[in-house]
Amino acid sequence: MRRMLIVAGLIWVxxxxxxxxxxxxxxxxxxxxxxxxxxxxxAAAVAGWFTxxxxxxxxxxxxxxxxxxxxxxxxxxxxxxxxxxxxxNLVGHxxxxxxxxxxxxxxxxMIRGGTLVVDSVLRFSAEGxxxxxxxxxxxxxxxxxxxxxxxxxxxxxxxxxxxxxxxxELSWRNGLTVLFAALRSPGTGWISAGFxxxxxxxxxxxxxxxxxxxxxxxxxHFGTGPVSHRRDSRDDILWAGGNDACCPAIIEFVIPLDxxxxxxxxxxxxxxxxxxxAYHRSAKGFTVTHTARGSVxxxxxx
Numbered sequence: 001m002r003r004m005l006i007v008a009g010l011i012w013v014x015x016x017x018x019x020x021x022x023x024x025x026x027x028x029x030x031x032x033x034x035x036x037x038x039x040x041x042x043a044a045a046v047a048g049w050f051t052x053x054x055x056x057x058x059x060x061x062x063x064x065x066x067x068x069x070x071x072x073x074x075x076x077x078x079x080x081x082x083x084x085x086x087x088x089n090l091v092g093h094x095x096x097x098x099x100x101x102x103x104x105x106x107x108x109x110m111i112r113g114g115t116l117v118v119d120s121v122l123r124f125s126a127e128g129x130x131x132x133x134x135x136x137x138x139x140x141x142x143x144x145x146x147x148x149x150x151x152x153x154x155x156x157x158x159x160x161x162x163x164x165x166x167x168x169e170l171s172w173r174n175g176l177t178v179l180f181a182a183l184r185s186p187g188t189g190w191i192s193a194g195f196x197x198x199x200x201x202x203x204x205x206x207x208x209x210x211x212x213x214x215x216x217x218x219x220x221h222f223g224t225g226p227v228s229h230r231r232d233s234r235d236d237i238l239w240a241g242g243n244d245a246c247c248p249a250i251i252e253f254v255i256p257l258d259x260x261x262x263x264x265x266x267x268x269x270x271x272x273x274x275x276x277x278a279y280h281r282s283a284k285g286f287t288v289t290h291t292a293r294g295s296v297x298x299x300x301x302x
Contacts, residue, residue, distance in 0.1 A: 020126055024096045030128045031094060031103035035120060039088025039109065043076035051129040057175045060137035060145025066176065066301075083141070086110045091117065097236070099260025101126070102177060104238055116140050121177040121238070121256070134175035146173050146180035148252035150216070150243035157182060159301075165294025168277040174269060174300045178238065178254050183209070185249040187291060189280030192221075195298075196265040196273045200226035204276055205265040209242055209251035210284040216242040218253060219286065222263040232263045249279075257300075270302030 022030075037045040050056070055068040056075055062082060067075035087110040095104045101124045108115040119136040138147050144155035157171035157180070167186040170193060172179060185191040188211075194204030206221035206229050218240040220232040236259040242251035258266040267273060278293035 022098065022101065022124065022126060022128070024098050026128070027096050027098060027101065027103050027124060028094050030124055031096075031105055031120075031122050032090070034122060034130060035088060035090065035105060035107055038120070039085060039107070041080050041085035043073060043080050046076045047073040049130045050133075051125055051131055054129065054131050054133075055176050056130075056133045056135065058135050058137075059173075059175065060139065060143050061135075061141045062143055064143055079135075083109070083116065084112050086112075095238070097256065097259050097261070100256060100258050101131075102256055102259065114140075119239075121175070123177050123258075132176035134177045136175075146182075146252075146254075148180075148239050148241040148254055150211075150241040150250050150252060152182050152184065152250060152252070159299070161296045161298070163277045163294035163296045166277050166279060166290075166292040168279050168292075168294070170275060170277060170296055170298065172298060172300075174257065174267070176269065177257055179257055179267060179300070180252070180254050181207075182250065182252040183277070185279040187279055187281035188244045188249050189283040189291070190286055190288070191249055191251055191279045192277070192286075192290075194223060194229075194276035194278075195267065197223060197276055201229055201276065202226050203265070204229070205232075205255075205263070207237065207253055207255065208286050209240065209249075209253065210286070211242045211244040211249055211251070212284055216240060216251065217284075218242070218251060220255075220264075232261070234259075234261050234263070236261055236264055267300060269300045272297055272299040274298075 057066045089108045091106045121134045123132040160171040162169040169184040171182040183191045190210040192208040194206045197204035201223040204223035209218040220235045221229045238254040240253035278290040281291045
């Protein structure tokens, strides 16, 4: 009898764990309410959404950087001290990753004399509190921000490494919830990056991009074997840009550090990862074998 009760208890805990997982609608609702507090311009109301050990990172503002735990309130006070916000509008649709407790949205903040367009990416606890947040202001506050527009500008990415074997250059910057990355190719064909492989190509989270006449094509792939990959069953690229009009090809993209997708690789701030790089000198199709390939090491900021 005692054993049956223990088993029943374990089953109930398992069922409760499933039931307690927030739904997509709940996550979206929490995010919209949090952004409403941001639009209200009150630091205490915004900081009140964070867990006691929560953190926020700002990009494209004079207060660039990571702010942890007790610094969250002071960070938002600095932001609202320099940017007087008097309302907001959501732009486009809200994107939710239930398995990763992650939500992304773009909004216009109404400020004196105009608007600021910002991207906000939030990671929630199961109870609806913000564990980590990235706020990205594309322009207007006088600080360089990583913008996926197909151009790599001074100060946009603090870290960069060139793979000598392939000639591909990887530049990156990370927040608390997302990775901003750029690939510069020696050619005009496709470019790819495979993050954190297990055995050659196997297990890597691949991003492939090519600039066509009609614009950028970018795909999310998964390394299925030592020398094979296929398109991921779910596209977890937040946004991307690219060009090859004036120079060898460049693509820029933003992906979650941890989407919760089993075909992605969780990336942790402060850790170092291998990244496989490859390109083709002219072919735009992703099925054409690379011209050259190699690998580099990428260390994320903490």
